[in-house]
Amino acid sequence: MRIGIYGYGNLGKGVEDAIRRNPDMELAAVFTRRDPASLQIATENVPVVSTEQVLEWKDKIDVMILCGGSATDLPQMSPELAAHFHIVDSYDNHSSIPKHWAAVDAAAAPAGKLALISCGWDPGMFSLNRLYAGAILPDGQDYTFWGRGVSQGHSDAIRRIPGVVDARQYTIPVPEAVERVRAGEMPQLSTREKHSRDCYVVVEEGADREAIRQQIVSMPAYFADYDTTVTFISLEELREKHSGLPHGGCVLRSGKSGAGDCHKQRIEYRLELDSNPEFTGSVLVAFARAIFRMAARGEKGCKTVFDVAPIDLFPGSREDLLAHML
Amino acid sequence: MRIGIYGYGNLGKGVEDAIRRNPDMELAAVFTRRDPASLQIATENVPVVSTEQVLEWKDKIDVMILCGGSATDLPQMSPELAAHFHIVDSYDNHSSIPKHWAAVDAAAAPAGKLALISCGWDPGMFSLNRLYAGAILPDGQDYTFWGRGVSQGHSDAIRRIPGVVDARQYTIPVPEAVERVRAGEMPQLSTREKHSRDCYVVVEEGADREAIRQQIVSMPAYFADYDTTVTFISLEELREKHSGLPHGGCVLRSGKSGAGDCHKQRIEYRLELDSNPEFTGSVLVAFARAIFRMAARGEKGCKTVFDVAPIDLFPGSREDLLAHML
Numbered sequence: 001m002r003i004g005i006y007g008y009g010n011l012g013k014g015v016e017d018a019i020r021r022n023p024d025m026e027l028a029a030v031f032t033r034r035d036p037a038s039l040q041i042a043t044e045n046v047p048v049v050s051t052e053q054v055l056e057w058k059d060k061i062d063v064m065i066l067c068g069g070s071a072t073d074l075p076q077m078s079p080e081l082a083a084h085f086h087i088v089d090s091y092d093n094h095s096s097i098p099k100h101w102a103a104v105d106a107a108a109a110p111a112g113k114l115a116l117i118s119c120g121w122d123p124g125m126f127s128l129n130r131l132y133a134g135a136i137l138p139d140g141q142d143y144t145f146w147g148r149g150v151s152q153g154h155s156d157a158i159r160r161i162p163g164v165v166d167a168r169q170y171t172i173p174v175p176e177a178v179e180r181v182r183a184g185e186m187p188q189l190s191t192r193e194k195h196s197r198d199c200y201v202v203v204e205e206g207a208d209r210e211a212i213r214q215q216i217v218s219m220p221a222y223f224a225d226y227d228t229t230v231t232f233i234s235l236e237e238l239r240e241k242h243s244g245l246p247h248g249g250c251v252l253r254s255g256k257s258g259a260g261d262c263h264k265q266r267i268e269y270r271l272e273l274d275s276n277p278e279f280t281g282s283v284l285v286a287f288a289r290a291i292f293r294m295a296a297r298g299e300k301g302c303k304t305v306f307d308v309a310p311i312d313l314f315p316g317s318r319e320d321l322l323a324h325m326l
Numbered sequence: 327m328r329i330g331i332y333g334y335g336n337l338g339k340g341v342e343d344a345i346r347r348n349p350d351m352e353l354a355a356v357f358t359r360r361d362p363a364s365l366q367i368a369t370e371n372v373p374v375v376s377t378e379q380v381l382e383w384k385d386k387i388d389v390m391i392l393c394g395g396s397a398t399d400l401p402q403m404s405p406e407l408a409a410h411f412h413i414v415d416s417y418d419n420h421s422s423i424p425k426h427w428a429a430v431d432a433a434a435a436p437a438g439k440l441a442l443i444s445c446g447w448d449p450g451m452f453s454l455n456r457l458y459a460g461a462i463l464p465d466g467q468d469y470t471f472w473g474r475g476v477s478q479g480h481s482d483a484i485r486r487i488p489g490v491v492d493a494r495q496y497t498i499p500v501p502e503a504v505e506r507v508r509a510g511e512m513p514q515l516s517t518r519e520k521h522s523r524d525c526y527v528v529v530e531e532g533a534d535r536e537a538i539r540q541q542i543v544s545m546p547a548y549f550a551d552y553d554t555t556v557t558f559i560s561l562e563e564l565r566e567k568h569s570g571l572p573h574g575g576c577v578l579r580s581g582k583s584g585a586g587d588c589h590k591q592r593i594e595y596r597l598e599l600d601s602n603p604e605f606t607g608s609v610l611v612a613f614a615r616a617i618f619r620m621a622a623r624g625e626k627g628c629k630t631v632f633d634v635a636p637i638d639l640f641p642g643s644r645e646d647l648l649a650h651m652l
Binding site: 014017018021022042094097098101118123125127128129130131132134135136137138139182248255257258259262263264265266267268269270271272273274275278279281282283286289304305306307308309310311313314315319321322323325326 | 444600634637649
């Protein structure tokens, strides 16, 4: 299976790491908008190609994994490339997924190409677990908690405040809320009751720290609805202690069964990730295998993780699965 | 969707409870080997029919859910019924699954029927989670812990000892083992290090308790390889405190990513069930929906949970899923 990586940021590097761990896959090329000569990738003897030459690779790539951002890159890239390649993307702007799906399907289906959008862990594995749990326990309630982990969007929002040099924001589930859900209480939880936000901020010398703190904690949508802690640290400390991109979280469903709803049934799916982009990359690569197989069977158009039979993700044989994994 | 329940023990009752919670489903009939007149089911106005008359229901049942035991019932029942109905069973004898699959496939495929075997939580949801996690993190290790929960097989083994009136056995994961796995240590764990066994035993008056205790803790395969605790209690206490069928457990995969395997990635799927048979019944019913839909598309032969695209489990529309669950 010849895989192309389109975009070589943190996610592209994560995909590259995952390909290396799957012997049935081969990294065919990395595509970049930068000058290819300026890019040093981790895999030896693999070409780095300008995105402008991508169409010359139509017959040399089985699945293209798109590693651009959801804000501006993927809404344009995914439909464009889906007209020429089988693609997988990690589009994660939840509220615009139906629009993105329609645009990619309109490009892929007439071209006889297969596309998988919104793959990763949320959307992705968390979505799958919400679906499985909801189908199994129709009388119940879902809870998704994110963290402890770095939110890039919230870190960026802090960096835009004048006087801020750099910042790192951790999203943290409120432990009491998680415990109440696990206990099967099915609580109604406000935004503030579910997550808190922990910010490590580096400011310019002489900056008004209290004013910056106030700007952060009162920022609408990002922080105002949460209990937010701001800690000012040095650039050295930020680099030393907060350079990783850990993340994770859990999807819980608490349901009822039995006469008079006498029994509680609880399902929990939990991720604890030292590296968010490397895990997302691993998920994209597993689903690229499925897309390759589904395309070989003649499927086309836009799919999601919900459409993929799990067996298509697995490198081994059906006999193996029946004998050892079922 | 007209569902038949074949066998009305704990599992059959669990399936009945789940059907009631799914508005797109209807319980068509319950089939029993007992005298139908002797059976009082929970759902009103639904016929109880002798298994001898089952073929008269060929056109009145969309999916038959088989609720027999794996030791002797299902190896015979599943192939027999798969020649006439689309079926779902919960065959859970892991080592004989390939043989069971072959027998059911040989019956279903030529008849144009669709069958799903080994559905439930293990095999079933735990298997699915082993597959997803293994496909995502190829460099890693799997751990499955069962409990705290009642093991019927182990309880039965104790009941067969002369002098024992009744017994209830709980399988319990060793907390230290679970914590080591969660911490990403990837330990090698012996049978004894993974689970302990807790037995509540009622004996005849005058029975030699120490001799019975010895027989339990030294029983090969069942108890000898575990740290086993035996507590003698009265029949009243057994009925009062140990009449439920709770169970659960977790599937964990601990994997590595990044340059030099520098990052740990952990996936955990956890069930905490007040009622094991009602949860298993809920899973069977969700997959019965998928089998109904897959059969309507012309699929036939024997499938497992690995072959089912998650979207087929869900009662809502694709638009719903894209907009609200992905």
